[in-house]
Amino acid sequence: MNSELRFNALRGEWVLFSPKRQGAKRPHDIFEKKRPVSPKSKCPFENLEKSGNLPPYFQFPESGSWKTAVMPNKFPGLDTSPKEHILHSEKFHMTIAGYGYHDLLITKDHETRFSELTEGEIFDVFQALRKRYLQVSGDPKIDYISMFQNWGPSVGASLYHPHMQIIALPVVPSHISHELVYSLRCYEKHKSCLYCDIIKSERKGKKRIVFENKHVVAFVPYAAQEPYEVLLFPKEHEVFFETASDAVLKDMAIAFKKVLKSIQKKLSDPDYNMYIHTAPATDGGEYPYHHWYIRILPKSNIDAGFELGTGVQINTVFPEDAAKLLRLQG
Ligand SMILES: [Zn+2]
Ligand SMILES: [Zn+2]
Known part of the structure; x- marks a missing residue:
């Protein structure tokens, strides 16, 4: 099969499909x-008190024996101690305080x-x-909340025990703002949500669909x-x-379970790696051109000079072939 360059309309990026590689x-x-599997005896989450973790904010189910707990990270990337927002600003250097959760x-x-x-x-x-x-989004200083899982040491998980992280930032990060720019442009041009249009087209074409149920559709994107x-x-x-309603989350x-399996x-x-892509938490922002989703990225290659220098990813598997392999019955 010959190579192709496909355009990722959500991110405004080109991807080089080159199966021969x-x-x-x-x-x-x-x-x-x-x-x-690291041994339980070395896991800090087997005895939260002993390992010095702060008590959880809350647990689920809320009564009886818990299955999921949310708590502060013992080694946080940022915290809520800074009082000032902008620490330094001049022509091209800007510093804001590392405020967040x-x-x-x-x-x-x-x-x-x-x-x-x-x-x-x-x-x-x-x-x-x-x-x-x-x-967290009730805090007016927070502009974006990232929720993600790293599963395995090659993608950044330092602990084996299954966990996710939630990082709340005082800025809107660039991957999010790029997508907002592209989806807004399409919204203004076509008067419809770009994501809804893509979902409609994928469901009609079927060849990149992996799984569908009443409220959710999973597919390999056109320019994965x-x-x-x-x-x-x-x-x-x-x-x-x-x-999102309980029905959608169910x-x-x-x-999610079917695709992971x-x-x-x-x-x-x-x-x-998996992450939830949602709109910014900025006060009053409505973002009618945005549509939340989950992205799962199995780890294969690392970004090398070409990817870093151009932003063009090289993908060796056509999305249609990937979806065919992963496809599940509803
Ligand atoms: Zn553990
Ligand atoms: Zn939509």
Whole structure:
């Protein structure tokens, strides 16, 4: 198959699809398979008091034995101590204080990874994220809240115990603002949500669909930056993750588990990053041109000189082939 350059309309970026670079490797050979289970005895989340973690903000389920807890990170990237906002500003140098929140979400069982949680337990994880998001977004100094999971040492997880992180920032980061610029441009031009248009087109074309249920659709994007990346969208137009209904989050939990299981099985259990992409938490911002989603990125290659120098990713697997391999029955 010949190489192609495809345009990612959400990010305004080109991706180079060049299947020949994969050589004779089969899908599961392009992923690393090193993820040793570290012993429970060394895990700081087995005894929170003893390991010096601050008490959780809250737990789910709210009564009885907990399965998911949200608590402050013991080693936060930023905190709420700064009183000033702008510390320094001149022609091209600007410094603002590292004000924000850095929280951890952990699930109870050391050995039960996210794909092995029940759908109800994943729903609890989403509910806990939504609850913490709403608490933190009430702080007027917070402009964006990032929620993500790193699964495996090759993608940045320093601890084995299944967990997610929630980082609230006093700025809107560039990946988010770039997407807002592109989706706003399309909204003004076509008078519709770019994400809704993409969802409609993917559901009609079917060839990149991985899974669908009543409220959620999962597909490999047309210009996927990484082999086998999957996006999961609420089908109805929804700007913010934090206002998603229980019905949508329940279907998202089902879809998320199915897609993770498929990636685990069909690709020989790669490490992965996942994050929730939602609109900024800026006061009063409505963002009618935005649509929240979850992105799962199985880890394969690292960015080298070409990617770093140009922003053009090289992907060795066409999205249609990736979706065909990962596809699940509803
Ligand atoms: Zn543990
Ligand atoms: Zn939409």
